[in-house]
Amino acid sequence: MSQKIVAGIDIGGTKIAVALENQAGGRVADRRFPTDVARGPEKIVDEILRAIEEMLAETGAALGAVGIGCPGPIDIERGLVLSPTNLPGWIDFPLVELVEKRFGVPVVLDNDANAAALGEYFFGAGRGFRDLFYVTISTGIGGAIVCEGRIHHGVQAGAGEVGHTIVDPHGTACRCGARGCLETIASGTGIARRMRERLAAQNGGNVENYRRITAETVVEAVRSDNATARAVWDETIEFLAIGLGNAITIVAPQAVVIGGGVAAAGELLLGPLREAIGKNVTMLPIEKVEILKATLGSESGVCGALILGKSALERGQNVR
Ligand SMILES: [Zn+2]
Missing domain, CATH: 3.30.420.40 (ATPase, nucleotide binding domain)
Structure with a gap:
C-alpha cells in the first residue's frame, strides 16, 4: 500500500x-x-x-x-x-x-484554539501532562481543554472559552454581547485600549492621539519602567489571574499553557501571573499546576x- x-x-x-x-x-x-x-x-x-x-x-x-x-x-x-x-x-x-x-x-x-491546544499537548509545552488548559492571548482570548489527549468540546465546541468569562460585571461591553469579559481587559486589544485611555486621561488628549499604541509597545514600556504602562500591566495580571484562576479551579488541569502574541512577554507575564493565581486558587494544590508559555509559536x-x-x-x- x-x-x-x-x-x-x-x-x-x-x-x-x-x-x-x-x-x-x-x-x-x-x-x-x-x-x-x-x-x-x-x-x-x-x-x-x-x-x-x-x-x-x-x-x-x-x-x-x-x-x-x-x-x-x-x-x-x-x-x-x-x-x-x-x-x-x-x-x-x-x-x-x-x-x-x-x-x-x-x-x-x-x-483554532482547540487545534493549537492539541499541537501544544502533543508537540509543545504540554508534552507529558495528562490534561491541560490552553489559553491564547492575542487580539482576542481563546481557550481549550485537553483531557487525556482529547479535546473536551462541549456544546457547539464552546468549552474552554475563558476569554468570555465575566471578570468585571460593570466593565466594557464585549463583542460577544456581554459586559466585562476577560477579553475586553486582558487581550492585546484590551491592553492597548486601557493604555490609550489612561494616557488620554492623564494628558488631557484624545484617545485617538494614542492609536499607535499596541500591547507590544505597552510591554516595551513596562520593561523601561514606565509607571502608566506598569499600572496597565498590573491590572492585566490581576484580571488574568481571576479568569485563569477560575478556569483552574473548575478544570484542575496539570498544566496551563499560554500562547498568543501577548505570551511573548515571557516571564514578565508568567512570573507575576503564577503568584497572583496562587493566591486566587484555594481548592487545589496550585503547586501541582504548571503554568507555562507555549513553545510552538505560530506553528x-x-x-x-x-x-x-x-x-x-x-x-x-x-x-x-
Ligand atoms: Zn465576551
Whole structure:
C-alpha cells in the first residue's frame, strides 16, 4: 500500500498555514500565505486547496485525510464555519463538505484554539501532562481543554472559552454581547485600549492621539519602567489571574499553557501571573499546576490541524 499523506490547514484572520505530513509524522511540505479576507471564503479555500494539490504533485504521494483549524464559532457535526468575527462573509460556510468533495478523503474541522491546544499537548509545552488548559492571548482570548489527549468540546465546541468569562460585571461591553469579559481587559486589544485611555486621561488628549499604541509597545514600556504602562500591566495580571484562576479551579488541569502574541512577554507575564493565581486558587494544590508559555509559536495551529487529520485517517471516516 502506498504511503498516505495527511494535510493540516490552519486558517487565521490574517494568515493561513498549510502542511503535509507522512504517516511516520515527517513534515513533507508546508506553505504560508496571508488571508485576503476581502476575497471571501470560496476563493480563499480554493487557494488553500490548490496549494495542497501543488504540494501533493511535488511529493507524488496520495492524500489520506485533512485536518482543519479555523476561527470559531463552528459546527463540528455539520462541518460549518458559522460566522467568525475575523473572517467576514464566512456565514454557515460548508468548509468540510467543500474539502471532502475536492479530495474525496475524510476531513475533520475544529476551532483554532482547540487545534493549537492539541499541537501544544502533543508537540509543545504540554508534552507529558495528562490534561491541560490552553489559553491564547492575542487580539482576542481563546481557550481549550485537553483531557487525556482529547479535546473536551462541549456544546457547539464552546468549552474552554475563558476569554468570555465575566471578570468585571460593570466593565466594557464585549463583542460577544456581554459586559466585562476577560477579553475586553486582558487581550492585546484590551491592553492597548486601557493604555490609550489612561494616557488620554492623564494628558488631557484624545484617545485617538494614542492609536499607535499596541500591547507590544505597552510591554516595551513596562520593561523601561514606565509607571502608566506598569499600572496597565498590573491590572492585566490581576484580571488574568481571576479568569485563569477560575478556569483552574473548575478544570484542575496539570498544566496551563499560554500562547498568543501577548505570551511573548515571557516571564514578565508568567512570573507575576503564577503568584497572583496562587493566591486566587484555594481548592487545589496550585503547586501541582504548571503554568507555562507555549513553545510552538505560530506553528501550534498547523501542528494541531495535522493531528486532527491523522485522527481522521486512523478512524477511516466515511466521506459524506
Ligand atoms: Zn465576551
